Amino acid sequence: AQSVAQPEDQVNVAEGNPLTVKCTYSVSGNPYLFWYVQYPNRGLQFLLKYITGDNLVKGSYGFEAEFNKSQTSFHLKKPSALVSDSALYFCARRGGYQKVTFGTGTKLQVIP
Amino acid sequence: DTAVSQTPKYLVTQMGNDKSIKCEQNLGHDTMYWYKQDSKKFLKIMFSYNNKELIINETVPNRFSPKSPDKAHLNLHINSLELGDSAVYFCASSQVQGNNEQFFGPGTRLTVL
Numbered sequence: 513a514q515s516v517a518q519p520e521d522q523v524n525v526a527e528g529n530p531l532t533v534k535c536t537y538s539v540s541g542n543p544y545l546f547w548y549v550q551y552p553n554r555g556l557q558f559l560l561k562y563i564t565g566d567n568l569v570k571g572s573y574g575f576e577a578e579f580n581k582s583q584t585s586f587h588l589k590k591p592s593a594l595v596s597d598s599a600l601y602f603c604a605r606r607g608g609y610q611k612v613t614f615g616t617g618t619k620l621q622v623i624p
Numbered sequence: 625d626t627a628v629s630q631t632p633k634y635l636v637t638q639m640g641n642d643k644s645i646k647c648e649q650n651l652g653h654d655t656m657y658w659y660k661q662d663s664k665k666f667l668k669i670m671f672s673y674n675n676k677e678l679i680i681n682e683t684v685p686n687r688f689s690p691k692s693p694d695k696a697h698l699n700l701h702i703n704s705l706e707l708g709d710s711a712v713y714f715c716a717s718s719q720v721q722g723n724n725e726q727f728f729g730p731g732t733r734l735t736v737l
Contacts, residue, residue, distance in 0.1 A: 544723050550665075555730050555731050558725035610679065611672065612669065614666075617667070
C-alpha cells in the first residue's frame with residue numbers, strides 16, 4: 513500500500529533555529545507528496561507538494577521540502593523557526609483514484 | 625470569501641439520533657471529500673465524489689451516507705449516532721487534474737452523548 517510515515521509525534525525547536533519535520537514514504541508507485549499544516553481548531557492548509565522535477569520544493573510561509581529518492585524521504589524544513597509556526601504538520605501522499613493518505617501528524621513546538 | 629464552508633461548526637447530540645453536516649465549495653473544483661479526525665488527530669478519508677459520482681468509499685459504517693446534489697456540495701448524513709462517531713469531520717475539495725492540493729473546510733466537531 514502507498515503510505516507515508518511521520519516518525520516523530522512532536523518536534524521542539526528554539527525560535528530562530530532551523531527546523532525539520534520528517535516524513536518517509538513507501539516505495540511503490542509514483543510518490544506524489546504533500547505537506548499540510550493544521551493550526552488549533554482549524555482545517556488543514558496546503559504548504560507545498562512534490563509531483564516531479566526539482567527535488568527541492570519551496571512552499572508557503574518560508575517552508576521548503578527536499579525529495580530524496582534514495583532515502584524515500586520528504587522532510588519539511590525551514591531555516592529559521594517562528595513561534596507562529598507552532599502547529600500540527602501532516603505529510604500526505606496521493607494514490608490511486610485521487611485518494612490521499614495522511615501521516616499521523618507531527619506537532620511542532622517553537623520555543624521563544 | 626470562504627472557499628470551503630461547513631455547517632454546523634459544532635454539533636452535540638444524543639446517541640441514536642440522526643444528523644447531517646453540510647459542505648459547500650466555491651472554488652469550482654470537481655472533487656470533494658469527507659475526512660474524519662479522531663481525538664489523536666489521525667486523519668482518515670471516508671468518501672470522495674468526483675463530478676457528483678462516488679469514487680472513494682472507505683470502510684465506513686453504512687450509517688454514514690454522503691450525498692452530492694451538485695459539484696459544489698457534498699453533505700454527510702449520519703444515522704443512529706454512536707459514541708464512537710464523536711470526532712471532527714472535515715470536508716475538502718480539489719481540482720483533480722494536475723495532482724492539485726486539497727482545500728479544507730474549518731471542520732465540524734461532533735459530540736455524541
